[in-house]
Amino acid sequence: MKIITLGNTGIQTAELGFGAMYLPRVSFKKAEHIIKRALELGITYFDTAAAYQDSEEKLGSALASAPVSVVIASRSMAYKMGVDAFRQEFEQSLRRLRRERIDFYGFHAVNQPPDLANVLAGPLDFLREQQEQGKVRHIAITGHNPVTLREALQRGAFAMAMFPFNVIEQEPLHGLFDTAREKGVATSIMKPLAGGVLEHKALALRFFFSFCAGVITPGMASVEEVEKNVHIFEERRQLTASEQQQLEEEAAALGKEFCRRCSYCMPCEQGIMIPFVHMIHMKCWGKPMDDEVAYTLQLGKRMLPALEQCTACGKCVEKCPYNIPTPQRVRELVGLLKSASDSPHFP
Ligand code: SF4
Ligand code: SF4
Structure with missing residues (x-):
């Protein structure tokens, strides 16, 4: 697989990363099996979050004896509740991931200006202290709103930005990627399959081979998915004109107003899933x-x-x-x- 360098961090990784948000769907044993296969096939970047139920624990358990070259990224939304809540969740992430140090730790779902204000009101300084103490290598930020993320990156405080980018959501091409490049910020792509709604999954992944988008992290929850995705990234075939058209037609049929299954809207007080x-x-x-x-x-x-x-x-x-x-x-x-x-x- 193609090896990329993550912004100015100097960290190198395979272009295909492992999105661990679906690990809660499988047992610890199965998660270990899937991650072992991912490592065998050359995946070295693993993305999780404190909010993904037991994903951090499963990743921590499966990667306990993995080589040091493995890169782990995690993040917390607890900054929205203040620095103490964020500290507790950060310490929990270290324990669950069984790490003395996390490669990328950051702020999850920084979507609107008040979210960014919460980050800057103490949690960012807290993470900088952890960085000085060697518990975090680099500080990251994730979000769905390119305008808020650009504003955050202009501040020069973040080494990595993670955001959705796919055939339906191409807004990051209008400035966010440029700002990241100017600032030497690594980019990590969430929802490469638009939250799983794109049916032509292979085409949706091959869409990325026309860009230098960073590390692409589709969620995976089976050995078969890992093997299929690695195969696509090893072949690295760009879309033909007719395949591009097929993908764009599927995107047009979905429109913009479709659910990405991220669950940020949950829980509903009436128990509606x-x-x-x-x-x-x-x-x-x-x-x-x-x-x-x-x-x-x-x-x-x-x-x-x-x-x-x-x-x-x-x-x-x-x-x-x-x-x-x-x-x-x-x-x-x-x-x-x-x-x-x-x-x-x-x-
Ligand atoms: S409706 Fe809920 S699950 Fe769907 S995209 Fe919005 S926040 Fe995510
Ligand atoms: S009660 Fe209805 S409107 Fe309110 S959060 Fe639940 S689904 Fe949304």
């Missing part, structure tokens, strides 16, 4: 009723009592970096689930 709502809505809304749509609606039927409790409070919209209109989609799904009960496809 919001990413699941969007998954079912996307597969069923506006589609003719057939066996597949009926099957998907069946899966959603058990959510109906909770969906009917939606108060349209709008808290989920405030927390969503993409302003997805969840209350509207909940309403639509309630109507769909009720009317589907009359369909002959519905058992």
